[in-house]
Amino acid sequence: MAHAPARSAAAPADRLAAEGGTPVCRELIPVVSARLGEEEISAAVEVLRSGQLRQGKKCVEFEAAFAAATGAGFALTTCNGTTALQLAYEPIIGPGDDVLCPAYGFIATASMILARGARPVFCDVDERTFNIDAADAEQRLTPRTTAIVATHLYGNPADIDAVEDLADRRGLSVVYDAAQSHLATWRGQGIGAFGHATTYSFYPTKNMTTGEGGMITTNDEELAQRIALLRDHGMEPGKRYHHVALGYNYRLTDVAAAIGLAQLARLPERTARRQANGARLTSLLKDVPAVITPLATEGAGHVYHQYTIRVQVDQLRCDRDEFARLLAAEGVGSATHYPRAISDQPIIAELVPEREPMPISEMLARQALCLPVHHDLTATQLDQIAEAVAKVATAMQR
Secondary structure, eight states: OOOOOOOOOSOHHHHHHHHHOSOSOSSOBOSOOOOOOHHHHHHHHHHHHHTOOSSSHHHHHHHHHHHHHHTOSEEEEESSHHHHHHHHHHHHOOTTOEEEEESSSOTHHHHHHHHTTOEEEEEOBOTTTOSBOHHHHHTTOOTTEEEEEEEOGGGOOOOHHHHHHHHHHHTOEEEEEOTTOTTOEETTEEGGGSSSEEEEEOOTTSSSOOSSOEEEEESOHHHHHHHHHHHBTTBOTTOTTOBOSOOOBOOOOHHHHHHHHHHHHHHHHHHHHHHHHHHHHHHHHTTOTTEEOOOOOTTEEOOOSSEEEEEOGGGBSSOHHHHHHHHHHTTBOOBOSOSSOGGGSHHHHHHOTTOOOOHHHHHHHHHEEEEOOOTTOOHHHHHHHHHHHHHHHHHTBO
16 A cells, blocks of 8 residues: 655745746835835924924924823823833832832833833733733732732733723832823823823834934823922923923924824824724634634734734644744745743843743733734735735644
């Protein structure tokens, strides 16, 4: 009796080429589009020609426009998203405090807690929304817990109702890290309207950019005044060289603010494009084996900074990183945000040795893969992205 031929020992990429033929795309579809238009360039040049380059009128204008766009009473520019977190944390969190913090995301959310002299108490996240699990967080309260930080990851708001219910019942302050979630909404309202403070980043890969830059929104006028003081060396407004607090130089420039204003003007259109692209990808990928599409938090307006799938590696003959390489061979770019849980970072292990296992966060670190979803994608490219994902997943299925 004839025996079935043995499966080739060739590398996954070679097997896929043999099984799948020519690549789906001949030119790589990039995972990010970070282009400035003539409006941004002209706005920046106008400021450069004025000679008024430091934080000034353009920053004030940018703050007012951003506050209005996000539903907040006040907005304050700063030089990047990390300093936005530091400035928001400092008046709210004290040295020695315990702060509930998601174990999955970018390290700045936790590292700025440590920089304040406080301790991040890591909480696991929801495996479908990627955001902090408020029920898990409640189990991790300590006598020293004073605040909770919730990240609106990948453009998808956390469950604000659950977070604020926990905070109200337990007397906690709330800071939201919205570095990736410009114009996201919660039950139809801008996310800047919630919590004690919300922070944003304008890094080049974000949905809008100023090159480098950040923003803090709040509805608390006293908190806004304190943050403004800290941002500028603790110098009392209108009293030059009169310093009443230990502060920093975390100011934004008017050049960056001018770019931000131009970007903000086109952000609603770009956000709608991203949302349409995300919906299209979900429709095309819903039946692809071993792939779980992202889920918007119920009640949230997801703005798709990233379109993050979960690659169920236990059902495949490759891991997530090989899956990404195979996609690249098919002409589709992707990115891994994030390949390690925050709680597993070496510096965190050193500074927070008593941390506990975070099974969902650790699973996402092995499975999450971000696909192109940006506003510059064409309908053809969206179809090609889905086709390439389906081709790789089908070929690599166990």
